[in-house]
Amino acid sequence: MSRVVVAGRNPQDVSSAIGFAKMVADASGSSVVAVALSGGDELGRAVAGIASEAYAISGSGHAPELMLEALGRVAGPDLYAVVSPALKDLTDALARFSAGAGIPMLTEVTEFARGAGGEVTLRRAAMAGRAVAEYSVVPPFAATVAPGRFPAPQPSGTIEVRRLDVGARGPEVLGVEPKRREGVDxxxxxxxxxxxxxxxxxxxxxxxxxxxxxxxxxxxxxxxxxxxxxxxxxxxxxxxxxxxxxxxxxxxxxxxxxxxxxxxxxxxxxxxxxxxxxxxxxxxxxxxxxxxxxxxxxxxxxxxxxxxxx
Ligand SMILES: Cc1cc2nc3c(=O)[nH]c(=O)nc-3n(C[C@H](O)[C@H](O)[C@H](O)COP(=O)(O)OP(=O)(O)OC[C@H]3O[C@@H](n4cnc5c(N)ncnc54)[C@H](O)[C@@H]3O)c2cc1C
Missing domain, CATH: 3.40.50.1220 (TPP-binding domain)
Structure with a gap:
């Protein structure tokens, strides 16, 4: 069975893109696979009844590199799509994954439709929101969506979350200088x-x-x-x-x-x-x-x- 992988830094991120993942999976007869950098049991509860597999990444290093490695391991030969919310680290990981796998990627997708010939149509805003661009791609593909744009189905029950150990990844961080922030959302x-x-x-x-x-x-x-x-x-x-x-x-x-x-x-x-x-x-x-x-x-x-x- 083909797979739609939904990636997040945590269960909330996964939930914010799982509505899109489910839509793509239902249209293509795929199963949904969830992968997050953190979450454990909480991830299991967030995706239960929607995803058939869930993975929590363990490892150390730069988040996009950890996710990139994890995607490589869970995607499998029957990958149909990799999706995530349009957040910086995840967009980074998906872009690298799609470049490495030689598959198309679109960011901030707003609409999805499956065509008769197996192609899919993806739409996104263009020209700073003044136009809509339409792309026709042959799966597998990678896509990010605005968090929460596609409503998530209600999870039910819980599923087992498997640990995915990816070891140490990415550059060594020598120091961190915080940006001025007020924590306002x-x-x-x-x-x-x-x-x-x-x-x-x-x-x-x-x-x-x-x-x-x-x-x-x-x-x-x-x-x-x-x-x-x-x-x-x-x-x-x-x-x-x-x-x-x-x-x-x-x-x-x-x-x-x-x-x-x-x-x-x-x-x-x-x-x-x-x-x-x-x-x-x-x-x-x-x-x-x-x-x-x-x-x-x-x-x-x-x-x-x-x-x-x-
Ligand atoms: C690549 C790129 C990316 C960019 N990204 C962003 C972005 O993410 N976000 C963003 O905001 N901009 C972005 N910009 C900048 C953007 O193009 C505009 O320059 C910017 O949004 C203008 O900000 P402003 O409306 O505050 O200022 P201005 O364009 O100078 O407008 C000020 C307005 O205030 C009105 N005004 C003046 N005094 C008063 C008063 N007393 N009472 C009532 N009205 C008054 C004026 O009539 C005017 O319309 C980007 C530009 C580029 C090139």
Whole structure:
């Protein structure tokens, strides 16, 4: 029987791509095989009733190298597909695996369909989300998907998790210098307030933080705010080169709406924008737009929300 291997750093990662793995497996009559860098029994519970085999990797070294070695061992001659959530280490491992195996790989796949001749059609966003690209590939193939994009079936029971010892892999790490992070997870926030270059100083961001507090929102930002000015850490940066958000509401303040920014915000259910330029591209995406100076609009919003709280 052909195999669809789903890879993750941990059981949560595996669960976030197993919906896609199952869809591919059902369409091709394959079985699902789960492999994770950590997890043990938790992995067994996460994939039970969906995967027929589960492996927890043991070994030391660089995560992508450990996963690469593990994929080589579990893929087997009947591989149909290797899939994972679109996370850095996993994308790295899948890319190397697919290059070594001479199979095609696509990142951030959004749709899958099996054709009559055994080929499969995969779709993904192109041109920073303004177009959809369609690819026809002959399996086996490798693919990453946005975490949670394909709903996971409910696991039931538990299955045995086998240990896969891959030994020591990858370069020796001589030292680690942590990036400045606040541990904020804007990707899973229900409401995000985004700040852009319309803010004149770091101190003025307190307006956005107050608004966010009143809305129960997380604060995100455009690239210049994190990468050029360093006013906020990179884990708040939204866009094609950073975090993708999928909130129920995205409030964009002083953000022009460049395609590279919107590639990370386009999956928001509702977008509300405040911008003083009526021609700003953000208004093409916004469900609600206020053409105005954020230094007037945001304090007014804050006052109104404070009144409603009293
Ligand atoms: C390869 C590449 C990758 C990139 N990746 C990303 C990415 O991942 N994320 C990202 O964000 N960007 C990314 N960029 C940069 C992107 O192209 C834009 O330059 C950036 O998003 C602009 O940020 P901004 O909207 O904050 O600033 P600006 O484009 O300068 O827009 C500021 C906006 O604020 C408005 N404004 C000014 N003052 C006020 C006020 N008082 N009240 C209300 N509105 C006001 C202006 O009208 C303007 O529309 C990337 C670029 C490249 C080339």
């Amino acid at each position: 804007i990707s899973s926030a229900d409401i995000v307030v985004g700040v852009g270059r319309g803010f004149r100083s770091k101190e003025d961001l307190s307006l956005a933080f107050r608004l966010a507090e009143l809305l129960g929102a997380a604060v995100g930002c455009s690239r210049p705010i994190a990468a050029d000015y360093g006013w906020l850490p990179e884990d708040r940066w939204i866009g094609i080169s950073a975090k993708k958000i999928r909130p129920k509401l995205y409030v964009a303040l002083g953000i022009s709406g460049a395609p590279q920014h919107m590639a990370g915000a386009m999956d928001s259910k509702l977008i509300a924008a405040v911008n003083k330029d009526k021609n700003a591209p953000i208004f093409q995406y916004a469900d609600y737009g206020v053409i105005g100076d954020l230094y007037q609009v945001v304090p007014a919003l804050i006052r109104r929300l404070e009144e409603l709280r009293r």
